[in-house]
Amino acid sequence: MYQLTGVTRDYQKGRHTVHALDGVDLVIEDGDWLAIQGPTGHGKSTLLQILGALDRPTSGTVLFDGQDLTRLRESQLTQVRATSIGFIFQSFNLIPTLSAQENVETALVPLRVASAERQERALRALTDLGLGDRARHLPSELSGGQQQRVAIARALVKQPTVLLADEPTGNLDEGTRDEIMTLLEQLWDQLRLTLVIVSHDSIVAGRAQRTGLMENGRLTIGTRSTHPIS
Amino acid sequence: MFITYLRRELRRRMRQAIFIALGLALGIGLVITVMAASSGVSNSQGTVLHSLYGVGTDVTVTQTPTAGSGGPTRFGFGGGSSGSKPSAGTSFSRNVLTSGGLGALQSSDVTKISSLKDVSATAGALTLTDLKLSGTVNASASGGGSAGGSASGAKSSIKSSSFSVTGVDLANGSLGPLTSGTITSGHNFSSADSTANVAVVDANYAKAENLKTGSTFKVAGTKFTVIGIVSVAQGSSSADVYIPLARAQALASMKNEVNTIYVSAASAADITTVSSEISTALPKATVTTSSDLASEVTGSLSSASSLANNLGKWLAVAVLAAAFGLASLLTVSAVSRRVREFGTLKALGWRNRRILSQIMGEALAIGLIGGAAGVALGFGGAALVQALAPPLTATSAPSGPGGAGGTGAGGPGAGGGFAHAAQSAAHTVSVHLTAPVALSVVLLAVVLAVAGGLVAGSFGGWRAVRLRPADALARVV
Numbered sequence: 001m002y003q004l005t006g007v008t009r010d011y012q013k014g015r016h017t018v019h020a021l022d023g024v025d026l027v028i029e030d031g032d033w034l035a036i037q038g039p040t041g042h043g044k045s046t047l048l049q050i051l052g053a054l055d056r057p058t059s060g061t062v063l064f065d066g067q068d069l070t071r072l073r074e075s076q077l078t079q080v081r082a083t084s085i086g087f088i089f090q091s092f093n094l095i096p097t098l099s100a101q102e103n104v105e106t107a108l109v110p111l112r113v114a115s116a117e118r119q120e121r122a123l124r125a126l127t128d129l130g131l132g133d134r135a136r137h138l139p140s141e142l143s144g145g146q147q148q149r150v151a152i153a154r155a156l157v158k159q160p161t162v163l164l165a166d167e168p169t170g171n172l173d174e175g176t177r178d179e180i181m182t183l184l185e186q187l188w189d190q191l192r193l194t195l196v197i198v199s200h201d202s203i204v205a206g207r208a209q210r211t212g213l214m215e216n217g218r219l220t221i222g223t224r225s226t227h228p229i230s
Numbered sequence: 231m232f233i234t235y236l237r238r239e240l241r242r243r244m245r246q247a248i249f250i251a252l253g254l255a256l257g258i259g260l261v262i263t264v265m266a267a268s269s270g271v272s273n274s275q276g277t278v279l280h281s282l283y284g285v286g287t288d289v290t291v292t293q294t295p296t297a298g299s300g301g302p303t304r305f306g307f308g309g310g311s312s313g314s315k316p317s318a319g320t321s322f323s324r325n326v327l328t329s330g331g332l333g334a335l336q337s338s339d340v341t342k343i344s345s346l347k348d349v350s351a352t353a354g355a356l357t358l359t360d361l362k363l364s365g366t367v368n369a370s371a372s373g374g375g376s377a378g379g380s381a382s383g384a385k386s387s388i389k390s391s392s393f394s395v396t397g398v399d400l401a402n403g404s405l406g407p408l409t410s411g412t413i414t415s416g417h418n419f420s421s422a423d424s425t426a427n428v429a430v431v432d433a434n435y436a437k438a439e440n441l442k443t444g445s446t447f448k449v450a451g452t453k454f455t456v457i458g459i460v461s462v463a464q465g466s467s468s469a470d471v472y473i474p475l476a477r478a479q480a481l482a483s484m485k486n487e488v489n490t491i492y493v494s495a496a497s498a499a500d501i502t503t504v505s506s507e508i509s510t511a512l513p514k515a516t517v518t519t520s521s522d523l524a525s526e527v528t529g530s531l532s533s534a535s536s537l538a539n540n541l542g543k544w545l546a547v548a549v550l551a552a553a554f555g556l557a558s559l560l561t562v563s564a565v566s567r568r569v570r571e572f573g574t575l576k577a578l579g580w581r582n583r584r585i586l587s588q589i590m591g592e593a594l595a596i597g598l599i600g601g602a603a604g605v606a607l608g609f610g611g612a613a614l615v616q617a618l619a620p621p622l623t624a625t626s627a628p629s630g631p632g633g634a635g636g637t638g639a640g641g642p643g644a645g646g647g648f649a650h651a652a653q654s655a656a657h658t659v660s661v662h663l664t665a666p667v668a669l670s671v672v673l674l675a676v677v678l679a680v681a682g683g684l685v686a687g688s689f690g691g692w693r694a695v696r697l698r699p700a701d702a703l704a705r706v707v
Contacts, residue, residue, distance in 0.1 A: 046700075049699075049700045052577065054576070054577055054698075054699045054700045055698070055699075055700035074582075075581065078576070078579055078580075078581055078582075079579065080579075081576075081577060081578065081579040082578070082579020082580075083579070087574075087577045087578070089574070091570075093570060093571075093573075093574040095235075095571055095574070095575075096242070096571075097235070097238035097239050097241070097242045098234070098235065098238060102231070102234060102235075105231060106231070106575065106578055106580075107578050107579075109231055109578075109580060109584070110578065110579040110580050110581065110584070111579075115231075118231075154578070
């Protein structure tokens with residue numbers, strides 16, 4: 001699925017150059033469930049954004065399904081995001097003015113899905129996650145766990161191959177965290193997704209197939225653990 | 231999705247959207263009001279100028295009288311030889327046509343002007359005064375000692391009356407002094423009338439003299455039949471009586487002479503050229519263009535004109551610019567507050583173009599709402615101008631054609647002094663200001679509204695598109 005070689009990412013912060021990624025090599029197989037841990041500001045999110053075709057490395061190559069993302073034009077990256085990659089964010093990032101169903105529909109807009117089919121698929125995605133009766137609610141009318149489910153429905157409605165999550169449980173209480181993690185694992189298993197979750201929560205990381213640790217822009221991959229589900 | 235998203239977003243930002251729309255509305259409303267008032271003022275100016283010189287006239291040509299000009303008319307006392315003095319008690323009655331105040335131009339000058347390049351039409355006219363004196367010679371004025379008993383006590387009883395007569399060129403009816411009027415009774419001259427003793431009489435004069443279509447009256451002792459009554463624009467400087475040019479020339483003994491030439495240029499852009507061409511062809515003539523006249527119009531009309539054209543215009547431009555600036559700033563700040571939203575949409579694979587069109591759509595919708603409100607405000611403003619504006623007065627300076635009238639030096643006694651008031655004195659016209667809103671102005675408002683939306687939207691859109699999705703999302707965490 002992914003093959004990263006010598007990936008660096010530098011930021012200009014005032015007069016200083018910050019090496020957010022400092023030579024990352026990483027292989028992610030199809031259907032992997034990888035958790036990346038590490039302290040804040042050590043490059044976890046930067047790595048996730050490069051995996052998600054949201055950012056380009058300063059140097060190195062990022063092969064995704066055999067194509068080098070670093071060589072693609074902006075519009076091609078947009079296309080990759082639209083078709084293959086689902087995102088989940090810490091603060092859900094739902095559009096506040098749109099209903100749950102409409103939020104899910106936004107993921108199908110760049111795919112030019114006709115309106116009727118779009119609505120139907122969005123509603124089905126919500127129903128699959130147990131939110132069929134909340135389709136017309138605005139995000140502000142939903143609980144944190146429900147909002148994150150809407151976000152998951154939005155990420156999955158286009159049937160991506162990769163699901164990338166940035167601290168997906170960071171804004172949730174413990175009970176909801178476990179509920180969401182269980183849901184993500186079920187989906188990963190059912191849909192044969194490649195799941196990459198960035199989290200500093202060791203309980204979340206502990207459920208992963210593989211874990212990596214980002215420190216000072218360098219990634220150390222732990223050994224493949226045996227997972228209860230796999 | 232586009233419409234739903236747009237509508238929801240505008241509803242969320244309702245207050246801000248209304249604020250932006252109101253700003254634009256104010257600017258656009260002001261533009262409409264100012265343009266309406268301005269076109270009203272120029273209509274009023276047109277009314278004044280047309281009443282002075284007739285519709286379609288771009289240039290008038292006159293000539294300052296030289297000594298002895300103004301026609302050969304002299305007041306002699308008929309019956310006696312030129313050297314003798316009339317005896318006291320002799321009653322007399324004289325009725326003559328004089329060309330006071332204006333110098334004579336030859337009919338060939340009319341032809342000369344009409345052959346100039348860029349001139350589309352010319353018409354000569356002869357403006358005259360019919361002066362009637364009657365009475366009995368006073369004994370003391372007679373100087374003779376042969377007064378008889380009964381005659382010696384006679385008091386001087388000289389009566390004078392005058393009215394203005396304009397000879398109009400029937401061959402060029404579309405131009406000249408009659409064009410500003412409307413025939414209210416009877417009919418206008420036809421080309422067959424050129425040698426007939428027929429007259430078109432000004433409505434006011436007809437009323438005062440109790441003349442109707444078919445009535446007869448005398449011009450310089452010759453009987454004329456009234457064929458039409460003409461009503462000219464308010465306060466016009468029109469003559470009391472219009473007769474065919476050839477008749478006027480014959481009665482005033484001014485064969486082949488005119489004293490005003492009305493010229494129409496091929497196009498408005500040619501007026502300056504035409505005027506300088508005429509000056510070259512007729513170096514002694516006074517050439518007056520309609521813009522010369524407009525600049526000579528003084529009074530509240532010209533103040534209103536400069537108010538509408540200067541203050542109003544700049545005020546409208548300033549308010550509009552402020553509204554555009556405000557709309558742009560607020561749109562940019564709204565986009566900045568939605569950085570996460572747009573970053574998320576980019577992460578979902580929305581193209582920049584799609585996000586841009588969403589922002590543009592919102593700004594445009596606000597612009598159009600503002601435009602609609604602005605048109606309403608503009609109509610209201612124009613109505614207000616129309617309702618509140620006091621009647622405007624305009625005074626055309628006496629330096630136009632015939633301006634030299636008062637100083638018609640060296641002419642016969644009756645020369646300058648009897649020139650018709652409208653030709654020689656400052657002339658005041660009162661007009662009511664209208665503020666018509668033209669369709670083109672409404673279209674302009676729509677264009678401005680769209681432009682306002684596009685300007686604001688493109689600032690906001692530029693802000694959103696420039697945003698790297700990674701930054702947008704990074705800012706959140």
